[in-house]
Amino acid sequence: MNVFILTGAGVSAESGLGVFRGPGAAMWKRYDPMQLATPEAFARNPALVHDFYNMRRRNLIAASPNAAHVALARLEAQLARRCGALTLVTQNVDDLHERAGSRRVIHMHGELLKARCASCGAVSDRRDDLAVDSRCGCALRPHVVWFGETPLDLDEIFAALEAADLFVAIGTSGAVYPAAGLVRAARGRGVRCCELNLEASDNAAEFDDRRYGPASEIVPSWVEEILAK
Numbered sequence: 001m002n003v004f005i006l007t008g009a010g011v012s013a014e015s016g017l018g019v020f021r022g023p024g025a026a027m028w029k030r031y032d033p034m035q036l037a038t039p040e041a042f043a044r045n046p047a048l049v050h051d052f053y054n055m056r057r058r059n060l061i062a063a064s065p066n067a068a069h070v071a072l073a074r075l076e077a078q079l080a081r082r083c084g085a086l087t088l089v090t091q092n093v094d095d096l097h098e099r100a101g102s103r104r105v106i107h108m109h110g111e112l113l114k115a116r117c118a119s120c121g122a123v124s125d126r127r128d129d130l131a132v133d134s135r136c137g138c139a140l141r142p143h144v145v146w147f148g149e150t151p152l153d154l155d156e157i158f159a160a161l162e163a164a165d166l167f168v169a170i171g172t173s174g175a176v177y178p179a180a181g182l183v184r185a186a187r188g189r190g191v192r193c194c195e196l197n198l199e200a201s202d203n204a205a206e207f208d209d210r211r212y213g214p215a216s217e218i219v220p221s222w223v224e225e226i227l228a229k
């Protein structure tokens with residue numbers, strides 16, 4: 001069985017990392033992610049954008065994976081033992097899937113614990129703060145995909161979607177494209193689609209199966225159901 005999973009900020013919400021929309025988004029009192037996650041904001045006020053990501057990087061380092069991340073790592077290991085495969089694509093820039101044990105994670109919106117050279121594009125690990133004068137020879141920026149920029153690894157993502165027998169979206173509002181359009185591509189291939197979320201997403205109507213509740217509760221029980229089949 002080849003399972004394709006797309007996760008969003010909701011899968012990390014119970015690890016305290018905050019979400020962009022819906023319940024829990026209020027944590028962004030000081031910063032508006034929709035305004036700051038853009039190349040224009042970085043060009044206009046790089047210090048403020050660095051502050052935004054430095055705060056999130058520090059939160060991430062202090063955070064831990066939750067039961068949803070652990071369950072998805074277990075699903076990956078069990079499917080591999082049964083000659084199946086899990087492709088885990090995340091919109092999240094945190095490393096909680098990896099810290100929970102997931103071995104293959106595609107970060108289509110980049111990674112908070114990496115920096116990128118604004119000139120040559122070289123990517124490096126980065127756990128401490130970035131500042132306007134952070135340099136590798138040129139200026140450094142967070143290695144995240146901002147609005148208006150092209151998401152990463154799209155060829156690999158669409159190739160995995162072609163091979164999927166099941167598409168599952170977890171903890172995502174279905175508000176950001178092209179990620180939110182992946183379910184329609186799966187449906188177009190006749191693949192069964194399931195949504196696991198706190199509440200109905202913007203594209204809930206695209207799903208055959210919809211389950212609602214906190215990810216730390218509904219994801220482990222859904223994984224056990226899949227593995228019992």
Ligand code: BV8
Nearest residue numbers: 008009010013019020021147148171172173176177198215
């Ligand atoms: C692109 C990284 C061209 C940075 C992010 C009109 C139509 C179509 C597209 C567009 C359009 N207008 C503009 C666009 C393009 C734009 C877009 O989609 N805008 C939206 C706002 C309309 N997209 C882009 O610019 C993308 N690039 O289009 O390039 C292109 C296209 C195709 C091919 C080649 C090139 C780039 C988008 C990436 C932007 N970067 N993040 C950072 O993190 O700071 S997006 C940002 O939103 C985060 O990554 C976040 O993950 C992502 C998506 O949000 P979600 O993950 O879904 O999170 P959200 O908070 O929205 O929802 C959380 C959900 O969890 C909620 O449903 C909630 O109920 C639930 N939840 C809460 N608690 C729990 C829970 N669920 C379970 N348990 C809980 N405890």
